Amino acid sequence: MAVVLPGSTAEVAAVVQYAHAQGIAMVPQGGHTGLCGGAVPDASGRQIILNLRRMRDILSIDTLEGTVTVQAGCRLADLQQAVEAKGWYFPLSLASAGECQIGGNLATNAGGHNVLRYGNVRELCRGLEVVLADGRVWSDLSGLPKNNSGYDLKQLFIGSEGTLGVITTAVLRLVRQPRQQLVALVPVPDIATALRLFGAINDEMGEALTAFELMSDFSMMLVARHFPEVVASLPLNSAWSVLVELSRPGTAEDLLSSFSGALDRSIGRTEMNDAVVARDLVQGSRLWAIRNAIPDAQRREGPSIKHDISLPRGQIAGFISELYPLLQDRCSGVRPCVFGHLGDGNLHFNLSAPSAGEAQDFVLQRERLERLVHDRVVAHGGSFSAEHGIGQLKRNEMARYKDEVTLDLMQRIKYALDPDNVMNPGKVLPDR
Ligand SMILES: Cc1cc2nc3c(=O)[nH]c(=O)nc-3n(C[C@H](O)[C@H](O)[C@H](O)COP(=O)(O)OP(=O)(O)OC[C@H]3O[C@@H](n4cnc5c(N)ncnc54)[C@H](O)[C@@H]3O)c2cc1C
Secondary structure (H helix, E strand, O other), X not given: OEEEOOOOHHHHXXXXXXXXXXXXXXXXXXXXXXXXXXXXXXXXXXXXXXXXXXXXXXXXXXOOOOEEEEEXXXXXXXHHHHHHOOOEEOOOEOOOOOOOEHHHHHHOOOOEOOHHHHOXXXXXXXXXXXXXXXXXXXXXXXXXXXXXXXXXXXXXXXXXXXXXXXXEEEEEEOEEOOOEEEEEEEEEOOHHHHHHHHHHHHHHHHHHEEEEEEEEHHHXXXXXXXXXXXXXXXXOOOOEEEEEEEEEOOOHHHHHHHHHHHHHXXXXXXXXXXXXXXXXXXXXXXXXHHHHHHHHHHHHHOOEEOOEEEOOHHHHHHHHHHHHHHHHHHOOOOXXXXXXXXXXXXXXXXXXXXXXXXXXXXXXXHHHHHHHHHHHHHHOOOEOEOOOOOOOOOHHHHHHHOOHHHHHHHHHHHHHHOOXXXXXXXXXXXXX
């Protein structure tokens, strides 16, 4: 029906109050980078989009607490740059940082590359201000690191994908900028070896490990095909590669020597010789560019069927070796494009059509292939949604895989906060 661009919390509250009174449904929207249709209105023409991009101010940086108070419409990249200029670091790191907004990050409980060390954005949030479905404002912006006075209400809104209220302001935790950083690309023959390396680094340098990303040979080949300048002269002859990022105080030599020791003890000389260690931040960002180019490269290859899954780390090798033949059985020639945050047990298990020419027929098999993948994920103790959320796309999976008690509690919370179902209806929860 309309796109509304409020400029303050009071304006959000006024719009919400009015829409609530008129029974008009609202769809909060941030940078619109979500991948599950959460910020997309339905086709009725009776919903309004509340986009917060005018509310982009950084309100204060508290250097004693190590926190920043920011409006929800601030782009993630703008927040990162602003705090870095003051010697601080906001560790949420997503490839969509140039477009996504803090409100969207909180509403989806965004993860990204640095979850291993700093957690999801839930772990980085110290306070919120939210406009409720009836237009009242709930505010807890004290930013206290310890506050056990009753239910921790902010946690309800984080990850609720705009179904419980509109996030307008947040207090977020900052950390000091890491002093030494090492980025390396290590080819590995299989997932078991990748996890052995993960275990060794974790044992020996635990705190220093900030990212541990997996890329299949097919995902890297797609980058080489569609963005040859990004992959440049790197060897592409192993089944898998991991991108490791370490950061800690001390000297660069100490970091390199600990990393080499972990490599040596876990995966042996051959792979070690093929590892590419960035010599400086510029080279490090080139290695990251390969990882970050995969989603675009896959898009250029044609339509695909995407899965955003998580598994206990110990189950990943078994899951993949079990699923690959089953997929070929159901859809001969299908090309799995597997990459993601192996250190968090979170993989983007995407499927490309057997050939670019077959893409249209291939996507018609979405439901069948999704069922196969998600059934195996759940059988291995995993989740069908690790970081992108539910939105509209995965509501059926909620109905299928979530137990009755969990769904009942979620429905009750939704009803308690939004009895008239005006706040982003048709998202997250399955129809009753
Ligand atoms: C290239 C690329 C890489 C990505 N990488 C990652 C990744 O590594 N990790 C990850 O977690 N995600 C990733 N994403 C997904 C996406 O960027 C995140 O989910 C992000 O947090 C969404 O933020 P947004 O501002 O774009 O939200 P939108 O897409 O606008 O909205 C997402 C949801 O949040 C709700 N919402 C938005 N703003 C508010 C608000 N102020 N109050 C209440 N509800 C609100 C919307 O209603 C919707 O349900 C990636 C996406 C792309 C395109």
